[in-house]
Amino acid sequence: WNEVVQTRSHALWQGIANASRFYFVHSYYVDPVQHQDISGTTTYGIPFTSAVARDNIFAIQSHPEKSAQAGLALLSNFIRWNP
Secondary structure, three states, X not given: OEEEXXXXXXXXXXXXXXXXXXXXXXXXXXXXXXXXXXXXXXEEOEEEEEEEEEOOEEEEOOOHHHOHHHHHHHXXXXXXXXX
């Protein structure tokens, strides 16, 4: 469980408090070339990109389905999202 700091607003963050905790299990992360695509960061030893968004694409490195209320809110936002 680690905090995801929202680095920019996005429809999928609606109703999710900044620095909410999400469940992570992997030891890899993406390092985007275009930093404006970063929509969330996390620190676990080092800071890393944990969410990216561009146009109609949103990706998060954590497991929202295992991330309690914050994850359920993100999934709920996803099914209502109309980019």
